[in-house]
Amino acid sequence: xxxxxxxxxxxxxxxxxxxxxxxxxxxxxxxxxxxxxxxxxxxxxxxxxxxxxxxxxxxxxxxxxxxxxxxxxxxxxxxxxxxxxxxxxxxxxxxxxxxxxxxxxxxxxxxxxxxxxxxxxxxxxxxxxxxxxxxxxxxxxxxxxxxxxxxxxxxxxxxxxxxxxxxxxxxxxxxxxxxxxxxxxxxxxxxxxxxxxxxxxxxxxxxxxxxxxxxxxxxxxxxxxxxxxxxxxxxxxxxxxxxxxxxxxxxxxxxxxxxxxxxxxxxxxxxxxxxxxxxxxxxxxxxxxxxxxxxxxxxxxxxxxxxxxxxxxxxxxxxxxxxxxxxxxxxxxxxx
Ligand code: GYE
Numbered sequence: 001x002x003x004x005x006x007x008x009x010x011x012x013x014x015x016x017x018x019x020x021x022x023x024x025x026x027x028x029x030x031x032x033x034x035x036x037x038x039x040x041x042x043x044x045x046x047x048x049x050x051x052x053x054x055x056x057x058x059x060x061x062x063x064x065x066x067x068x069x070x071x072x073x074x075x076x077x078x079x080x081x082x083x084x085x086x087x088x089x090x091x092x093x094x095x096x097x098x099x100x101x102x103x104x105x106x107x108x109x110x111x112x113x114x115x116x117x118x119x120x121x122x123x124x125x126x127x128x129x130x131x132x133x134x135x136x137x138x139x140x141x142x143x144x145x146x147x148x149x150x151x152x153x154x155x156x157x158x159x160x161x162x163x164x165x166x167x168x169x170x171x172x173x174x175x176x177x178x179x180x181x182x183x184x185x186x187x188x189x190x191x192x193x194x195x196x197x198x199x200x201x202x203x204x205x206x207x208x209x210x211x212x213x214x215x216x217x218x219x220x221x222x223x224x225x226x227x228x229x230x231x232x233x234x235x236x237x238x239x240x241x242x243x244x245x246x247x248x249x250x251x252x253x254x255x256x257x258x259x260x261x262x263x264x265x266x267x268x269x270x271x272x273x274x275x276x277x278x279x280x281x282x283x284x285x286x287x288x289x290x291x292x293x294x295x296x297x298x299x300x301x302x303x304x305x306x307x308x309x310x311x312x313x314x315x316x317x318x319x320x321x322x323x324x325x326x327x328x329x330x331x332x333x334x335x336x
Contacts, residue, residue: 039067039070039071039072040070040071040072040098040099040301040305041071041072041074041095041097041098041099042065042071042072042073042074042097042098042099042100042101042297042301043074043076043088043089043091043092043095043097043099043100043101044061044065044073044074044075044076044100044101044102045076045078045084045085045088045089045092045100045101045102045103046058046061046075046076046077046078046102046103047078047080047085047103047104047105047128047129048077048078048079048080048105049077050080050180050212050213050214050241051213051214051239051240051241051269051271052240052241052269052271052272052273052274052336053239053240053241053269053271053289053291053336054291056271056291056292056335056336057103057127057128057291057292057293058075058077059336060291060292060293060294060295061073061075061101061127061293061294061297062075062294063294064294064295064297064298065294065297065298069298071298074092074095074097076088076091078105080105080180081105082104082105082106082109085102085104085105086109086110086113088102089102089113089116089117090113090116092117092122093116093117093120093122096120096122097122098122099122099123099124099125099301099304100117100122100123100124100125101124101125101126101127101297102124102126102127103126103127103128103129104126104128104129104130104131104183104184105129105180105182105183106129106180106181106182106183107129107130107131107132107182107183107184107187108131108132108182110131110133110138111133111134111135111138114133114138114139115138117138118138123140123304124138124139124140125139125140125141125142125143125297125300125301126139126141126142126143126144127142127143127144127293127296127297128143128144128145128184128185128291128293129144129183129184129185130142130144130184136312140300140304140310140312141300141310141311141312141313141314142312142313142314143293143296143297143300143314143316144184144293144314144315144316145185145289145290145315145316145318146188146315146318147184147185147187147188147189147289148188148189148191148192149188149315149318150188150189150192150268150287150288150289150318151188151189151190151191151192151193151287152192152195153287153320154189154192154193154236154266154268154285154287154320155192155193155195155196157266157285157320157322158196158234158264158266158285159196159200161259161264161284167202167233168200168202169202170202171202171203171204172200172202172203172204172233172234173204173206173231173232173233173234174193174197174203174204174205174206174232174233174234174235174236175205175206175207175208175209175222175225175232175234175235175236175246176190176193176205176207176208176209176236177208177209177210177211177218177221177222177235177236177237177238177242177246178190178208178209178210178211178238179211179212179213179238179239179242180212180213181210185213185238185239185268185289186238189238189268190238193236206225206229206231206232207225207228209221209222209224209225211237211238211239211241211242211245211246213238213239213241213242214241214242214245215241215242215244215245215248216245217242217245218237218241218242218243218244218245218246218249219245219246219248219249220245220249222235222245222246222248222249222250223249223252223253226249226250226253226255230253230254230255232255232263233263233264234263234264234265234266235250235257235263235264235265235266236266237265237266237267237268238268239267239268239269239289240267240268240269240270240271240273240274240277240283240286241269242267243265243266243267243274243277243283243286244273244274244277246265247265247277247282247283250263257281257282257283257284258281258282258284258323259281259284259323259324264284265277265282265283265284266283266284266285266287267283267285267286267287268286268287268288268289269286269287269288269289269291270286270287270288270289270319270320270321270334271336272331272334272336274286275321275326275330275331275334276331278321278322278323278326279323279326279327279328279331281323282323283323284322284323285320285321285322285323286320286321286322287318287320288318288319288320288321289318290316290317290318291336292316292335292336293316296314296316300314
């Protein structure tokens with residue numbers, strides 16, 4: 001609360017000096033009423049619960065920003081609607097929380113609500129997916145993944161595999177199942193595939209469909225694709241849920257998923273469930289996307305509380321797992 005208190009005190013002085021009205025003095029009195037040692041109030045707008053990744057992300061926030069750790073977390077699930085997120089953030093502002101954290105559904109459309117948060121002197125931390133605003137100072141920090149890099153890891157691995165198999169000339173027929181359109185995770189992972197398509201003229205997109213980051217949607221779209229064609233070499237899914245849904249549909253249609261003549265499935269997230277498919281060889285490559293962001297958020301809040309400057313962008317550490325090198329032990333040791 002120190003940051004906000006400092007901001008409000010500073011704001012109060014300005015307002016009192018310039019306008020001569022009582023609002024500044026009132027703010028100061030209100031702030032002084034807050035007893036020392038009272039919890040840090042954080043409003044968190046979570047985009048939804050569409051995937052295992054998301055559930056782990058929510059869990060990480062809840063367990064880190066807990067009462068025992070000195071926080072009061074107001075958690076709001078936006079059910080995958082940006083409007084709900086904007087409404088939740090506005091409510092947090094009205095509740096005068098100390099910090100606002102949100103995981104944006106898509107990158108655009110946040111300027112006005114962030115302006116409102118700034119006017120109220122509430123620092124905003126964006127997690128998971130990033131946002132696109134002209135004025136970068138509208139939010140204090142971003143913690144999340146480098147989605148473009150994740151995509152590049154995936155396509156470089158695929159290029160390497162296909163090269164080893166001598167598949168540099170014959171067409172490589174790819175189905176692309178995308179995540180929520182306009183989200184950073186989709187934008188980065190899609191961009192990397194598009195770049196790879198440009199430099200590999202034999203790669204062809206058979207179909208590009210929306211999977212919304214859910215198993216159910218990917219199952220549905222993959223099922224429809226398979227009615228048109230089964231001549232597929234690769235399925236590039238933008239998360240584990242989609243990969244699992246696509247695999248369900250392919251197996252039902254009699255296709256097998258593996259790197260030995262079957263369909264090569266690429267996925268992102270590397271949840272325990274996704275990795276168990278990797279261990280069975282059904283997912284060929286699973287690029288890690290780390291949802292355990294609660295501790296990073298807490299660290300930023302603590303730095304702000306101490307009045308320190310924070311890193312504006314923090315990308316979490318990530319790796320990748322393939323079906324050739326993954327072991328049971330690697331899966332067991334994971335937190336999600
Ligand atoms: O990959 C997917 C989720 O934004 C990184 O959203 C996140 C993505 C994640 O639903 O599983």
